[in-house]
Amino acid sequence: MLAMVTGRRSWALPFVCAALAACASQATPLPDAERHLTNAEALVRNGAMAEAQSVLERIAGDACPKRLRDRRDVARATALVGLGEPWNAFLVLEKFPDLHPHSELRPTVVEMVWEIGKTLAASDGGFLFFWSDRVASRTVLEHLITRHPDTPRLADALRLLGDMAYEDRNFVLAQDRFRQLMKERPDSEWVKYARFRFAMSLFESLQGPEYDLDKMGHAARELRDFLAETTENPDLVTKARAALALLMDWQAKRHLQIAAFYRRVGNRPGRRYHLEIAASRDFENSSFHTEALSELAEFRSEDPGAAPPGR
Numbered sequence: 001m002l003a004m005v006t007g008r009r010s011w012a013l014p015f016v017c018a019a020l021a022a023c024a025s026q027a028t029p030l031p032d033a034e035r036h037l038t039n040a041e042a043l044v045r046n047g048a049m050a051e052a053q054s055v056l057e058r059i060a061g062d063a064c065p066k067r068l069r070d071r072r073d074v075a076r077a078t079a080l081v082g083l084g085e086p087w088n089a090f091l092v093l094e095k096f097p098d099l100h101p102h103s104e105l106r107p108t109v110v111e112m113v114w115e116i117g118k119t120l121a122a123s124d125g126g127f128l129f130f131w132s133d134r135v136a137s138r139t140v141l142e143h144l145i146t147r148h149p150d151t152p153r154l155a156d157a158l159r160l161l162g163d164m165a166y167e168d169r170n171f172v173l174a175q176d177r178f179r180q181l182m183k184e185r186p187d188s189e190w191v192k193y194a195r196f197r198f199a200m201s202l203f204e205s206l207q208g209p210e211y212d213l214d215k216m217g218h219a220a221r222e223l224r225d226f227l228a229e230t231t232e233n234p235d236l237v238t239k240a241r242a243a244l245a246l247l248m249d250w251q252a253k254r255h256l257q258i259a260a261f262y263r264r265v266g267n268r269p270g271r272r273y274h275l276e277i278a279a280s281r282d283f284e285n286s287s288f289h290t291e292a293l294s295e296l297a298e299f300r301s302e303d304p305g306a307a308p309p310g311r
Contacts, residue, residue, distance in 0.1 A: 049082035155188035252288040
């Protein structure tokens with residue numbers, strides 16, 4: 001046909017191309033489209049993913065009748081996963097909730113999105129600084145918890161997202177994810193783990209005894225709450241106890257630092273208040289307890305009418 005519009009008839013070429021494009025964009029008749037789709041689905045089930053992709057090309061885009069497009073998209077995404085292209089499979093399914101809001105295949109799609117996110121999270125693939133399967137996994141899982149919050153995989157996705165944030169030292173985001181897990185799925189098997197990670201995220205976000213006493217106290221309370229529960233993971237218990245012991249040292253040292261400041265400025269009530277806390281039974285196992293008791297005794301010797309140390 002194109003040969004007919006060469007030479008003096010070249011002016012007709014744009015019209016011919018437009019006509020061809022219009023024909024290509026027309027929907028395939030339903031019986032033919034359904035036959036192609038059924039064939040592709042059978043190929044997918046048999047593991048012939050490349051062949052399935054070739055068949056699906058015949059009903060790509062608007063060539064597929066609307067009533068079949070949800071099945072087509074699921075088949076195409078499944079084939080892409082089978083071909084080792086999980087990210088491209090996600091791109092096919094990303095707009096599924098908007099394009100097919102009433103599809104009976106939604107549970108299948110939600111499970112596929114979860115599997116894609118989990119697969120990418122376990123991969124160390126990437127390309128220089130431009131691409132990372134880990135970043136892709138985060139995108140997929142964020143999509144899952146945002147667009148499919150009722151999914152049975154919510155706790156699993158939040159756990160993975162929280163772990164990734166923790167490993168990236170984004171402790172604020174890690175706290176958000178583990179807090180959401182505990183709130184949204186209180187009966188999940190991951191709740192105890194989330195409580196541990198939440199407490200450790202608070203701990204890791206601190207910067208030693210120079211940090212805020214309230215935040216140190218919050219982290220210590222969360223660690224105690226975790227340790228008060230029965231857990232079958234001794235490794236988590238060991239880490240939590242070590243973190244709590246260090247926190248107690250930080251808190252005791254911070255109280256001694258504040259007491260020293262009040263001593264310099266001549267504020268005896270403030271000095272006494274912080275010395276009494278550092279010397280209390282709450283911190284008797286800290287590395288600074290003996291020093292606190294000694295300084296409090298010195299303070300008492302300057303004021304014989306004060307109560308004895310070690311309340």
